[in-house]
Amino acid sequence: MEFRSCVGFALLGLSLGFAPITAQAQNVVKLGMVAPFSGPFATYGQQMLGGMKAYMKLNGDTVAGKKIEIIQKDSTGPAPEVAKRLAQELVTSDNVDILVGFGFTPNALAAAPVATEAKKAMVIMNAATSIITTKSPEIVRVSMTLPQVTQPMALWAAKNGIKKVYTVVADYGPGIDAEKEFIAAFKKAGGEIVGSVHVPLQNPDFAPFIQRVKDAKPEAVFLFLPAGQPGIAFMKGYEERGLKEAGIKLLATGDITDDTVLQSMGDPALGLITSFHYSADHKSAENEAFKKAYAEAAGTNLRPNFMAAAGYDGMALIYEALKKTNGSTDGEKLVAAMKGAKWMSPRGAVLIDPETRDIVQTVYIRKVEKVGGQLYNVEFDKFPDQKDPGK
C-alpha cells in the first residue's frame, strides 16, 4: 500500500515535471537561422532577421496554435564548412523544425544535405545560384536567381541600342550564372560581347580589371558582385579610372546598388541602371507597411534591402504553410504546402513555382535617382512573372 502510493507520487512528480516541457515543445516551431551576422557581410543576417521580425510585428508570433521562435547562428561570410556545421547543430542539438537564411551560395550548397537527411524544410532567403533548389527536395527559395534578374537586363540593354558589352562577375556560382545568362540573352537579342572577366570573391583589387575593360572600349559593362562593400569598391575604381567620362555605361544586377550601401556610394552612382526584384522605393501599400514595420522591429536605421524583403517573404511562406499543415512541421508536408503558394510581397505579386520550388516574380529595371535628397533605385520598366531561366 505504502509502496504503491510511493510509485503514484513518483508518477505524479514525473507528470508534473515533464508535462509542461512536452506541451511547450509541441506548441513551439523553431526556426534555425544560418546567415552572416559578423564581418564585412554582417548586414546580410541583420537584414534577413529584420525582415522576419517585421513580418512577425505585423502578423503576430503565433500561427496554427504554435509560437514561432528563431535561433540565429553566425556563418560569418562565405564559409561552407561553418554553415554545414551550424545547420547540423541546429537540427541535432537545438531540435529546430525549419532551416532558414543562407546568404551565400557555397553555404546553402553545403547545408542542403543536412536538410535532406533530417527531413527539414529549408527556406533560402538569399543564396541565388540557380542550381541550389535541385540539391535538396527540402529547399524552397524566396529570394531570386541570378539568371532570373540578369535576363531582363540583357534584353533591356539590347532594346535600348547598346551593342557591345564587357561582362565582369565575381568568380563563383552566382557570378558564373549571371555571366552565362547575360551572354546568351544579349547575343540572342543581337548584341556582341567584347570581353569577360571573373574577379575574386574575397577582397578583390578591381583596378587592373577596370583598366582592362576601359582599354576594350565597350559601350557598357555588365556587372555582378555580391551585395555590400564590393560594389562600393568597384564604383570607386570606375569613377577613378574615368570610365563614365569615356562614355562606358554601367549595367548591373541590383546587388551592386542594394539599399544598405547605395547612400554611401554618393553621387557617382546617379544614373546607374540595374535590374532587380526589390527596391525600397517600390510604390505599393504592402511596401509602405513593410518599411514601417521594419523600422520599428529591426533595431537599425538602415533601409530594408532585398534580403530584408526575402526574410519577410520567407516568414509569409512559413506562416501560410503552417496554416495548411495545421501546425505540422514535417518537412514533406511543409514543402508540399509551400509549392504553388501565392502572396502579395513588398516587391509585388509572387508565387512559388511548384516544379522548381523557386520564386516567380516581376523583375524591375531601375535607375539611381535622388528622392527627397537620398539615393534610391527608382523603377521605370518591368518584366512581369519571371521564372528562373537557368534550369
Ligand code: PHB
Ligand atoms: C550568393 O552567394 O548566392 C549571393 C550573395 C550575394 C548576393 C547575391 C548572391 O548579392
